[in-house]
Amino acid sequence: MVRPLRELLAVARTGHLTEAARDLGVPQPTLSRSLARLSAQVGAPLLRKRGRGITLSRHGRLLAAAADRAVREVDEAVRRIRADVDPESGLVRLGFQHVLGADLVTRTLRGFSADRPRVRLQLAEGGADHLVADVVNGRLDLALVAMLEEVEGASVLGTEPLRVLLPAGHPRAGDASIALAALAGEPFVAMAAGYGMRTITDRLLRDEGLVPEPACTCEDLATAAGLVAAGLGVTVVPAGIAPPGTVEVPLARAAERVVQLLWSAESITSAPVLALRDALARTVPAQLAERGPR
Numbered sequence: 001m002v003r004p005l006r007e008l009l010a011v012a013r014t015g016h017l018t019e020a021a022r023d024l025g026v027p028q029p030t031l032s033r034s035l036a037r038l039s040a041q042v043g044a045p046l047l048r049k050r051g052r053g054i055t056l057s058r059h060g061r062l063l064a065a066a067a068d069r070a071v072r073e074v075d076e077a078v079r080r081i082r083a084d085v086d087p088e089s090g091l092v093r094l095g096f097q098h099v100l101g102a103d104l105v106t107r108t109l110r111g112f113s114a115d116r117p118r119v120r121l122q123l124a125e126g127g128a129d130h131l132v133a134d135v136v137n138g139r140l141d142l143a144l145v146a147m148l149e150e151v152e153g154a155s156v157l158g159t160e161p162l163r164v165l166l167p168a169g170h171p172r173a174g175d176a177s178i179a180l181a182a183l184a185g186e187p188f189v190a191m192a193a194g195y196g197m198r199t200i201t202d203r204l205l206r207d208e209g210l211v212p213e214p215a216c217t218c219e220d221l222a223t224a225a226g227l228v229a230a231g232l233g234v235t236v237v238p239a240g241i242a243p244p245g246t247v248e249v250p251l252a253r254a255a256e257r258v259v260q261l262l263w264s265a266e267s268i269t270s271a272p273v274l275a276l277r278d279a280l281a282r283t284v285p286a287q288l289a290e291r292g293p294r
Helices: 001-012 019-022 028-042 058-085 098-115 128-136 196-207 221-229 271-291
Strands: 047-050 053-056 090-094 119-125 142-147 153-165 189-192 216-218 235-238 246-250 256-263
Touching: 001 019, 001 028, 001 053, 019 028, 053 058, 090 098, 090 128, 098 119, 098 142, 098 221, 098 271, 119 271, 128 142, 128 196, 128 256, 142 196, 142 221, 142 271, 153 221, 153 271, 189 196, 189 221, 196 235, 196 256, 216 221, 221 235, 221 246, 235 271, 256 271
Parallel strands: 090 119, 090 142, 189 216
Antiparallel strands: 047 053, 142 256, 153 235, 153 246, 153 256
């Protein structure tokens, strides 16, 4: 149905069957028969003669207006489909937690973008629970998250050990390890609800028989670490992020978070999405291995 609509638009643009046929690259008799069939399909004449040329009838103008919108939408859909099946172009929507973006994601994207400069990236940062939901709901194509437990259907890329983060002058800062129960009564800095580290911290505290009651909450792990450095409390963090003025101490009951990659079942049929998924699956485990035990 799209071809006759294009033909009708060509006649509307040129005002002549001969010129329209030439622009379309078809013989004039072929164009005339096609437009006659289109008129028969809609049940009304679409063209009328005007001098030596041709113009659209009232019904023809009505159909042409709709045809213009339809053809533009079809062309855009075809463009997007071709971009999807071409690994060298298209759009990928990637979500990740803040702390993962600072290192694991950016190193991967540097190489990926160098290899595929025409692929557009739409990046979203947020809490683990929100990112998982966004993949399930189709708002994201891919998400890199780190949680205490594995998400069903996710690909596990590695693990990160967890540490207690204390102010440098804390009495327990020199301990070889520490149980969270030993910090009962201390002000606790926590991530906001819905963030992976908040879920992890609450779970670890409950396992130690403590009721999670944060003294303050924030939405960025670097901010949480800064609050600890300022002496406003203690928290739990992935190993290796301690800023100046803080000390990481291993947990007496060792714990780690699982770094995992999720993808939308619908989006993974897109070539650029699949290419980025494979790049993350290849590079992130290597980066985690480079860190080693910290």
